[in-house]
Structure formats: C-alpha cells, structure tokens
Amino acid sequence: MTQLWDFSGGVHPPENKQQSTRRPIRMAGIPDRLILPLQQHIGEPAEVIVNIGDRVLKGQKIADVKAGMGVPVHASTSGMVEAIEHRAVPHPSGMSDWCVVIKPDGEDQWCERKPVSDYRKLDREQVLGMIRDAGIAGMGGAGFPTDIKLRPPRDRKVETLILNGAECEPYITADDMTMREHASEVVAGLKIMAWILRPSRCVIGIEDNKPEAILAMRDAVQGTQIEIAVIPTKYPSGGEKQLIQILTGLEVPSGGIPADIGVMCQNVGTAMAVSRAIFEATPLISRVVTITGEAVRDAGTFEVLIGTPVSELLTAAGLETGKLDRLVLGGPMMGYTLTTDTIPVVKTANCVIAATSEELPAPPPEQPCIRCSQCAEACPMELLPQQLFWYAKAAEFEKAEHLNLFDCIECGACSYVCPSSIPLVQYYRYAKGEIRQQRAEQLKSDRARERFEARQARLEREQQEKEARRKERAKAAAEAQAKKQAEAEEAAAQGEAVDDRAAKAALVQQALERKKAKASTKAESAPEQPLTDTREQPDIESLEKQLMQAEAKLSTMQGMLEEAKAQQADNVDKLERAVAKNHDRVERARQALTEARQQSTPETETPSPE
Incomplete structure (x- = not known):
C-alpha cells in the first residue's frame, strides 16, 4: 500500500x-x-x-x-x-x-x-x-x-x-x-x-x-x-x-x-x-x-x-x-x-x-479582524494570512512579499473560515498584481537605463575611435610631408629626383634660386641714375584744388566761429580748435604747392614771383 x-x-x-x-x-x-x-x-x-x-x-x-x-x-x-x-x-x-x-x-x-x-x-x-x-x-x-x-x-x-x-x-x-x-x-x-x-x-x-x-x-x-x-x-x-x-x-x-x-x-x-x-x-x-x-x-x-x-x-x-x-x-x-x-x-x-441566491449567497459586509487566527490554522501553505492582509491593505507590498506572499495558492481556505467575512484572497490577489506591475515598471526602467548607458558608451567609443583615426591621419600626413621634404632636399642637393613630385619640387626650388641670383647680379651691375630722373613728378593741379578747398573750409569755419561767439559761448573753444586745425591744414597745403612749383621749374630758369 x-x-x-x-x-x-x-x-x-x-x-x-x-x-x-x-x-x-x-x-x-x-x-x-x-x-x-x-x-x-x-x-x-x-x-x-x-x-x-x-x-x-x-x-x-x-x-x-x-x-x-x-x-x-x-x-x-x-x-x-x-x-x-x-x-x-x-x-x-x-x-x-x-x-x-x-x-x-x-x-x-x-x-x-x-x-x-x-x-x-x-x-x-x-x-x-x-x-x-x-x-x-x-x-x-x-x-x-x-x-x-x-x-x-x-x-x-x-x-x-x-x-x-x-x-x-x-x-x-x-x-x-x-x-x-x-x-x-x-x-x-x-x-x-x-x-x-x-x-x-x-x-x-x-x-x-x-x-x-x-x-x-x-x-x-x-x-x-x-x-x-x-x-x-x-x-x-x-x-x-x-x-x-x-x-x-x-x-x-x-x-x-x-x-x-x-x-x-x-x-x-x-x-x-x-x-x-x-x-x-x-x-x-x-x-x-x-x-x-x-x-x-x-x-x-x-x-x-x-x-x-x-x-x-x-x-x-x-x-x-x-x-x-x-x-x-x-x-x-x-x-x-x-x-x-x-x-x-x-x-x-x-x-x-x-x-441561486440561497445556494451561494452574497458575502456579508467585511468586519474588522478579531485576530482569531483561524485563517492561519486553515492555510495549507503555513503562511501568516493576518499579516499578509494588513500589509496588503496598507499597500506595504515589500513586507507582504517578505512573508512569502507568492507562496499563496489562493485556495480560499482562509476566507472560508474567517468569522469577519474578510475577502482575504482578494487582498492577496490585489497585492500580487501590484507587485507584478511594479516589477514590470522597474524592468522597463532598467532596460531604458541600460539602453541609455549603452548608447552613451557607444557614442563615447565612436568619438574615441574618430579621434584616434584623426590622429593617425595627421601623423601619416606629417610623416608623408616630412618624407617629401627630405626627398626634395636630397634631390635638389644631388640634382636628381626620386619621383615626379620630388622632381617638380627640386625644379621649382632651383628656379627660385636662379631668379634670386639673377636679380642680385642685375642690381649690382646697373649704373647709378640721376636723382631728378627717379623722382615722381607731383600733380600740381590736384594740389591747387586741395588748397582751394582748404581755404574755403577755413573761411566757413571762421564765419561759424564768429557766429558761435555771438550766440553760444560754450562752443567757442571747440570751434577755435577746429579753426586752428584747418589753419594748419591750409599752411601745409600752401607749402606743398610751393614745393611742387619749385620742383616743376627747370634748374636753369629763375622762379617767377608769386
């Protein structure tokens, strides 16, 4: 048996x-x-x-x-x-x-x-x-x-x-x-x-x-x-x-x-x-x-x-x-x-x-728990239904889970014997559902965080790889440039080129050196020219025009000065400085014109009086 x-x-x-x-x-x-x-x-x-x-x-x-x-x-x-x-x-x-x-x-x-x-x-x-x-x-x-x-x-x-x-x-x-x-x-x-x-x-x-x-x-x-x-x-x-x-x-x-x-x-x-x-x-x-x-x-x-x-x-x-x-x-x-x-x-x-209504009557209203412990005695899983009920009702789900809430098979034995008509199984189902929902939300949050961290790590890795590639390209370019320079110098020194680019660089360098030598030789061999031949002839007509403009502006400023003295004493100094400035400008223009006329007169001729 x-x-x-x-x-x-x-x-x-x-x-x-x-x-x-x-x-x-x-x-x-x-x-x-x-x-x-x-x-x-x-x-x-x-x-x-x-x-x-x-x-x-x-x-x-x-x-x-x-x-x-x-x-x-x-x-x-x-x-x-x-x-x-x-x-x-x-x-x-x-x-x-x-x-x-x-x-x-x-x-x-x-x-x-x-x-x-x-x-x-x-x-x-x-x-x-x-x-x-x-x-x-x-x-x-x-x-x-x-x-x-x-x-x-x-x-x-x-x-x-x-x-x-x-x-x-x-x-x-x-x-x-x-x-x-x-x-x-x-x-x-x-x-x-x-x-x-x-x-x-x-x-x-x-x-x-x-x-x-x-x-x-x-x-x-x-x-x-x-x-x-x-x-x-x-x-x-x-x-x-x-x-x-x-x-x-x-x-x-x-x-x-x-x-x-x-x-x-x-x-x-x-x-x-x-x-x-x-x-x-x-x-x-x-x-x-x-x-x-x-x-x-x-x-x-x-x-x-x-x-x-x-x-x-x-x-x-x-x-x-x-x-x-x-x-x-x-x-x-x-x-x-x-x-x-x-x-x-x-x-x-x-x-x-x-x-029918007599066969399965509606449960009476829920009454306060009297702590009779009948639910604990009836539980086939040897849980603590009272504590699970209190924690579920107070939404203290972590404490309920700590008391092995998920070991409950929801058989309903505790609710069947409860003298206070407390729907205990319904509270346990509610608590389980909330815990599962929280776990699902936490899982979604963890996955979102993992995706974000993975993305950040990927972007950082890509940036590092990009920087490494840039440095490698710069290093390769510098080495290539140095190599070209060395080859060009060697080709220029030996009169031969190792490749087309070096040959061209050598030819350019030789041409520049020949041009510099030719220019220096020409400067040394050229005869000294008279001073009068190298001078640039001044534009007398332009200088006369500048003198006339300066004299006209000086006349205008002197008129404004007189008017300012009569109407507004606080602008006198400003206008006086402006008049003095223009007076200097007229003098410089007059002097420039005089020098220009002197330069334009042949040395054998006597300058005419003004």
Whole structure:
C-alpha cells in the first residue's frame, strides 16, 4: 500500500458533487457560433493564420505562437471564419480579448490526420512536437503548455510522475467522470508521458470520495507498475504542492517548482488529451465540463467543443432563468463570477455553477479582524494570512512579499473560515498584481537605463575611435610631408629626383634660386641714375584744388566761429580748435604747392614771383 503523508491546514466544505454524477457524460453538440480566444494558456497569445471568410475544417490550426512560450489554437468543427474581433473572455475582470469567431456548417468535416500506432518508434522530440502541435495545455490549473512542462531542466531528473485525480473543490466532477468513463485513455496518456520522462515511479492520486473512479482506474492499470493512491478527502488536497506532499512527503521549496525535488504533476484531463493527440491525431478541441447548481434542472457533465458559449451549456442543462442569481466559472472556492453568459469555454474551464441566491449567497459586509487566527490554522501553505492582509491593505507590498506572499495558492481556505467575512484572497490577489506591475515598471526602467548607458558608451567609443583615426591621419600626413621634404632636399642637393613630385619640387626650388641670383647680379651691375630722373613728378593741379578747398573750409569755419561767439559761448573753444586745425591744414597745403612749383621749374630758369 502506498505510504501517505499529510499537509497542515485545510478545510472540509460541503462537496455538492452528487448533482452532476447521476448521469454519464453527454455531448453538448455543435453551437451556432464558436468563439475561440487566441490566448487560452500561460505565455504568448497565438497569432491568427486564417482570414475572415475562410472555410476551416475540424482540427485545422487557425492560430499559432511563432515565438515564445505557447501552443496553437484549432478549429473545433468545420465552418467559415465569420469574424476576428474582441469578445468577452473568461477572466475575473470581465475583460475582452481577440477571438476567432467561426460559424459552423454542420458537416463537422475533419482535416487530414496522421495518428501514430506505436509512439515508441519515434524520437522523444517528435512526440513532444506532436503534443505541442495538438495545442495541449494544462487542463486543471493555469494552462501551462504541456510540451514545455515535459521538458524539465537537464540537471533535474524526474523520479516521480503524479497524475492528479483528487479534484478536491466542491461541485466539480469533470475529472471524476473522465476517470470513470475514459480510464483507459487516461492511463494511455500517462504511459506516454512516463515514456518521455522515464521516472522511477508513477502514481495516480484520487480522493476517497470517488469510489467509482477508483475502481475504473484500478482496472485500467492492471498489469502495469502504476500505483493508485487513495487519499483522504480534504480541501485543497488537489493542489499541486499539497498532493506532492501527501504522496511523497516532500515539500516544494518556496519560489521553486516540483522539478526541483524530482517530481512532476499532471492532470487527468491533460493525460487523456495527450493520448488522443498521439493515437488519434486529435488536437485539443474539446474538454469535459461540469454544469451544475440549483438553477439548472439537469445538472451533469458534458463533453464540450472549445469555444462553445456558456449560454449553450446552460440551455443543454435546463437553466431556470427565474432561479438564477449568479454564474460562477470554476468552483465556489477558487472560481469567479461571470458578468455574461456569452463567454466561451476554453481549455482551462472545468465547471460552470448556475447558483441561486440561497445556494451561494452574497458575502456579508467585511468586519474588522478579531485576530482569531483561524485563517492561519486553515492555510495549507503555513503562511501568516493576518499579516499578509494588513500589509496588503496598507499597500506595504515589500513586507507582504517578505512573508512569502507568492507562496499563496489562493485556495480560499482562509476566507472560508474567517468569522469577519474578510475577502482575504482578494487582498492577496490585489497585492500580487501590484507587485507584478511594479516589477514590470522597474524592468522597463532598467532596460531604458541600460539602453541609455549603452548608447552613451557607444557614442563615447565612436568619438574615441574618430579621434584616434584623426590622429593617425595627421601623423601619416606629417610623416608623408616630412618624407617629401627630405626627398626634395636630397634631390635638389644631388640634382636628381626620386619621383615626379620630388622632381617638380627640386625644379621649382632651383628656379627660385636662379631668379634670386639673377636679380642680385642685375642690381649690382646697373649704373647709378640721376636723382631728378627717379623722382615722381607731383600733380600740381590736384594740389591747387586741395588748397582751394582748404581755404574755403577755413573761411566757413571762421564765419561759424564768429557766429558761435555771438550766440553760444560754450562752443567757442571747440570751434577755435577746429579753426586752428584747418589753419594748419591750409599752411601745409600752401607749402606743398610751393614745393611742387619749385620742383616743376627747370634748374636753369629763375622762379617767377608769386
């Protein structure tokens, strides 16, 4: 018998599972419209590879992830692509996102498929590629791409492969009914994953409140080494970390992953999808969904095409509109209220609760914390919910993170037992969101700073390289000039040139030297010329004109002086200086004229009197 351990905390809410297990799984049928969101998994959203108006076949790939972490999206049936637009998608905020809307043609015509009869003859990478191309993501949690999860780090060998069939949350019976009716497919998918990982142990964990599923799975594993571990019913024993602790006694380290301790956990629905992807070449285009609640007459479990609006499922389950008070996607502990019934079923959707006001009443107003510590006792992660609540409410996010806020699995056990009706999980989600936002902003800031510093370093490096090149060019030019000068001097001295430029420089230098020698020789041999012959004859007419202008200006200035003396005594000195200056100018002009006349008279003649 498999040894079991226990985890701290946990609660026992009413199960309410019998309503949806009375009937076998039913086919939901083909709806009037299929709404296929492009992001149904963790990672990058898929990119559309079809156009509006295209006819698509069942199983045809309509969107794919070109780069990054993600899986493709396939058409759930044949039909025409009617629109590619924003539609409401499953999200606590009621947000909308890009979706491909397909109008089914009713033919349900398949695309070409290539199933594999013996996957052991293939390479492991080929099988992982088939799982990826089938668009399989985790169907029991956040939707982590299965092919990536099946590639653990090389330094972390998976020793224990766990198949999670606990399904601990109230109302949900999708995995229970899957194990009852598709046990062989579940085991086949587990074998494929075990062949890829090569673990030393494979175990399927099932809560003891599912006797029919336990019997079916035990029959399916006959002749294999797969263990069936029946665990006590306690919420949240279906949590990945809690189930690992129950079955192995090991604890996943804070901030770590199960692979860190040599364990991997997969979901029952994921195992069946892997089996169909390999043996039938069927991509993930449908899943098992529970439709329950007191507002529907025929609660049960349906196999639903991905993209089917919730309203179609409610109609199939016999919704009584007058009783409906609230729609919840998921379970009552970790699910969230839907704002509309037009949202589609996606790969991670496992339950829709159509609840009456008495079944899931609105929570009472929040009251002050009385420090009863019931939340701490119920926490399966052994955290301090009170302190986390206070820090989250006070926006002291660093302190909350220091108390391992991100180890919280948001199971809702603390909120369930709180006598003050404090929505503790909502505070934790808020704090996590703010921390993630701050990290994203810090990352953007760091990247911007790195880009700026890299740019500055690049500009500085380019400037240094430019300066170095300039110095090299200057040095090369100086060396070339010195070389040319030396060659020219040598050529001039020896009367020969080493090249054309040196020859030309030598010729120019020799010509200059010859010219200088010729000029000096001519100056020495030239006879002395008479002084009168070398003098330049003065312009007497111009000098007479200058004298007349000076005398006229002197006369004007003397008149102004007399007038100034009579009218304004303070300008007398200024005018007197001006008159004296002009008087000197007249005298110089008269003297220049006299000398000019003397020079123009021949030495043999007697100068005429004025």
